[in-house]
Amino acid sequence: MAKILPALSEIYYRSSHRPWEDSYGMVRMTPHSWYVGDTWLGVVLIETNDGIVMIDSGIHGQMWLIFESLRKLGYDPQKDIKLVLLSHAHPDHCSGMALLQNYAHPVVYMSPFEKDWSWDMSYHTRVPERVDIVQPFTYDYLYDYKTPIEHGGFTFKVLHTPGHTPGTSSIFFEDHDDEGNVYRVGLHGGMGTNTMVDSNFTTGEEAERERKAFRAMMEGLKGMPIDITITNHAGNIKMSERMGEDKTDWRPFVDPAFWDAHIDVILAQLDQIEEETCFR
Numbered sequence: 001m002a003k004i005l006p007a008l009s010e011i012y013y014r015s016s017h018r019p020w021e022d023s024y025g026m027v028r029m030t031p032h033s034w035y036v037g038d039t040w041l042g043v044v045l046i047e048t049n050d051g052i053v054m055i056d057s058g059i060h061g062q063m064w065l066i067f068e069s070l071r072k073l074g075y076d077p078q079k080d081i082k083l084v085l086l087s088h089a090h091p092d093h094c095s096g097m098a099l100l101q102n103y104a105h106p107v108v109y110m111s112p113f114e115k116d117w118s119w120d121m122s123y124h125t126r127v128p129e130r131v132d133i134v135q136p137f138t139y140d141y142l143y144d145y146k147t148p149i150e151h152g153g154f155t156f157k158v159l160h161t162p163g164h165t166p167g168t169s170s171i172f173f174e175d176h177d178d179e180g181n182v183y184r185v186g187l188h189g190g191m192g193t194n195t196m197v198d199s200n201f202t203t204g205e206e207a208e209r210e211r212k213a214f215r216a217m218m219e220g221l222k223g224m225p226i227d228i229t230i231t232n233h234a235g236n237i238k239m240s241e242r243m244g245e246d247k248t249d250w251r252p253f254v255d256p257a258f259w260d261a262h263i264d265v266i267l268a269q270l271d272q273i274e275e276e277t278c279f280r
């Protein structure tokens with residue numbers, strides 16, 4: 001089982017137990033989507049013609065902020081959260097799911113490669129018990145990675161982008177502003193190289209193989225035509241640097257060059273990990 005860096009435990013702990021610290025509240029990333037969370041972690045709320053689509057349920061302790069944000073936008077969280085698309089089954093993205101399901105009953109999609117993680121909590125033992133609260137949840141559908149998911153006037157294309165976890169899934173859709181301009185939007189479901197370090201693997205061969213596969217997947221995503229890169233971890237899109245004074249203004253995030261650039265950041269981290277590998 002993977003080891004976890006102490007620093008990451010601290011971050012988990014803060015987000016789940018002291019979620020008011022470093023909270024951004026709501027940051028609009030596209031005309032109809034919001035990042036709700038803190039400087040490290042958040043969910044995406046997408047306003048559709050038929051209620052809210054969420055990317056991830058978020059971490060357990062942030063659920064108050066998610067519900068509060070929905071109420072500010074004029075929604076009833078109990079009735080209006082219609083669909084949840086899970087990026088991957090790490091607890092920072094799914095430990096809110098049990099509470100969400102019992103309160104709001106959305107339709108839940110997740111990866112077939114992680115379906116056992118939804119009920120078998122042994123997959124979450126790498127996160128010390130004190131850090132987060134993970135309870136079993138259920139899913140309604142598994143991604144087939146071929147059929148787009150239609151909801152409320154939006155079409156969500158989901159790609160299998162494993163590496164960070166076996167079932168990491170990335171989500172793509174188009175959004176439009178009031179003038180009718182269309183923006184291609186992309187979210188990489190899990191870019192963290194924290195699971196690419198040697199201590200996460202049993203042998204050097206395994207580590208090299210998995211890192212090679214991760215690299216190939218990331219290289220393969222480069223060149224995708226994405227106008228706005230959105231995220232479930234604020235740092236991935238340099239949110240604090242790029243967002244304007246007015247957090248309802250999504251235009252600072254329009255940058256067709258950003259998608260490739262944020263992949264290159266990860267590839268550079270991977271280079272660093274490979275240089276430092278202790279199996280060699």
Ligand SMILES: [Zn+2]
Nearest residue numbers: 090164190192
């Ligand atoms: Zn993760």
Ligand SMILES: [Zn+2]
Nearest residue numbers: 090092093233
């Ligand atoms: Zn995460």
